[in-house]
Amino acid sequence: MDYQQPTDSRLSNLLGLWREKCGDSGLPDRTCFTPEVLRSWLGSLALIDVADGQYRYRLYGSNFVYRFGIEMTGRVVDDLPREQASAVRRDYDTVVRTRQPLIRLYTGGFDIIDLNRRIGTKRVETWERLVLPLSCSSREVDMLLVAAYELSAQIMDASGMTSGFGPAPI
Numbered sequence: 001m002d003y004q005q006p007t008d009s010r011l012s013n014l015l016g017l018w019r020e021k022c023g024d025s026g027l028p029d030r031t032c033f034t035p036e037v038l039r040s041w042l043g044s045l046a047l048i049d050v051a052d053g054q055y056r057y058r059l060y061g062s063n064f065v066y067r068f069g070i071e072m073t074g075r076v077v078d079d080l081p082r083e084q085a086s087a088v089r090r091d092y093d094t095v096v097r098t099r100q101p102l103i104r105l106y107t108g109g110f111d112i113i114d115l116n117r118r119i120g121t122k123r124v125e126t127w128e129r130l131v132l133p134l135s136c137s138s139r140e141v142d143m144l145l146v147a148a149y150e151l152s153a154q155i156m157d158a159s160g161m162t163s164g165f166g167p168a169p170i
Helices: 009-022 039-044 062-068 082-098
Strands: 045-051 054-060 102-114 117-134 143-156 162-165
Touching (some): 009 039, 009 117, 009 143, 039 045, 045 082, 054 082, 082 117, 082 143
Antiparallel strands (some): 045 054, 102 117, 117 143
């Protein structure tokens, strides 16, 4: 099976693990991905239950909580801001329908959070996200394993001016 290869080595390693666990069934069993197996990715992972057309976060990594200032564990994708929820839902629907991994680069403006409060400045960030389908029956996708890492960022002040830092965008 051919997939686009992630640029971030952590995502490449996770995709390799997923492929290894696929075996002949086409979809790996979600029980193959224990906390011990996923230890090096845990803070940057989300586990999402798929049921009745709804996507509910079973786990929302601590790095995401810290970076975005919101805890999504136990909540559904539709609790995200409308534009973000729509984009995330499209990606998740694609993975459930195709039963194939999806790799996406996305850029957005995020509030800068200082000691758990939002300040008036935004960071324009580019992230790479990997969405992997999992199953307990090897037929239906009933869980998604999602990992994401920031590739680059810029600070945007109130006037819309930016200054870059971090790795160069790709």
